[in-house]
Amino acid sequence: MPQRPNEPSDQPRRARSTGSGRAGGGSESRAEPRTGRSENVSAGGRSDTRGRIQEVALELFAEQGYDSTSLREIADRLGVTKAALYYHFRSKEEIVVATVEDFLADIDDLVAWAEEQPRTTRTRHEVLRRYSDIVRVRFPSMRFFQQNPAGMHKSGLGERFQERMGALHGVLYDGGPPQNRIRALLAVVSMHMAAALSRDSGMPLGAGLGLSVEEANQAALDVAFGLVDAENAENAENAENAGEGQAGRRRGMAT
Structure with a gap:
């Protein structure tokens, strides 16, 4: 069945150069992304x-x-x-680098997919769902990042991770005032929080809340959806106000 306009495509990119996101700076082709919807990610x-x-x-x-x-x-x-x-x-360093490389490749694939989709609310929601899957599977990596910020910075891995966060933010931020940029950033942070909020995370906050992994993920997604939806609403309101202002100026010139 042909895809309707403005709907996100589930078809992955057929080939992609990984560039600086992979060790050695070379390129490789993959038949499909490393991760995507929850059914394509192994929780184990x-x-x-x-x-x-x-x-x-x-x-x-x-x-x-x-x-x-x-x-x-x-x-x-x-x-x-x-x-x-x-x-x-x-060495231990090689283990850490390989772990970070895997995480970065997941984000690269998600951003590459998102850049081929229409800039709609539905696309942004799907980006957040897919990133939630990545964070859920890669939670041990996220925990390591948080516990070892100095080591991440010293190795240069922290900067590379921040670059990927910037790219992910870019496909969620659709312009407008600074408040919209902050909303897009907080939507990503919400996904990071989900991994720590479940009772199985081993984190004190998660133990206190007692949420299952599914409940924590859904709660974080609800918050993230609300943030990007508010961004869309503000953009629409600004566009409407701008249109009314132009109409008023035209009426003033006519009189």
């Missing part, structure tokens, strides 16, 4: 060996701190030898 995390190493490393970093965790402890938690771990990662 990656099952490949490298992905499992990253998951366990992030667990240990959260439990005892990045500096206090050794490769030996990561290998022991995995039940493998240190030599086997070395086959995939030579």
